[in-house]
Amino acid sequence: MKKFLAEFKKFALRGNVLDMAVGIIIGGAFTGIVTALTANYINPLLNWIMTGTPGVDAAGVEWTIGGACSAFLTTVINFIITAFVLFCLVRGMNKLATIGKKPAAPAAPTTKKCPYCQSDIAIAATRCPHCTSQLEE
Numbered sequence: 067m068k069k070f071l072a073e074f075k076k077f078a079l080r081g082n083v084l085d086m087a088v089g090i091i092i093g094g095a096f097t098g099i100v101t102a103l104t105a106n107y108i109n110p111l112l113n114w115i116m117t118g119t120p121g122v123d124a125a126g127v128e129w130t131i132g133g134a135c136s137a138f139l140t141t142v143i144n145f146i147i148t149a150f151v152l153f154c155l156v157r158g159m160n161k162l163a164t165i166g167k168k169p170a171a172p173a174a175p176t177t178k179k180c181p182y183c184q185s186d187i188a189i190a191a192t193r194c195p196h197c198t199s200q201l202e203e
Contacts, residue, residue, distance in 0.1 A: 079163055088152050095148040102141035106134035 077083060177186040183197040192201055 095145045
């Protein structure tokens with residue numbers, strides 16, 4: 067059972083699985099924004115253009131636009147809240163993944179500076195390939 071849980075943890079905390087889950091959730095939330103935009107602004111505008119009714123009551127149109135704005139704004143706020151919660155969740159998962167891991171030792175340098183021309187050269191070089199100066203060990 068321990069091995070099974072360890073394998074599941076390794077699978078679930080892999081970066082690409084977590085990224086895919088976040089992408090699907092954000093995609094669903096963004097679909098809500100597109101649906102609200104279409105239902106509240108684009109469809110009424112197209113209906114108004116297609117019917118061509120010039121004698122529309124201005125007070126009724128203003129109330130409809132206010133309701134549409136409120137519904138669309140609510141959907142955008144829901145998207146922002148969902149994105150923030152996912153951000154906090156991923157940030158916490160990343161911190162959990164780094165707990166107990168030791169930082170990697172810095173790699174040994176592979177280049178050094180020439181004291182004469184200040185260009186980077188191989189660490190084992192005895193002569194600078196740029197200015198041809200003889201280097202001291």
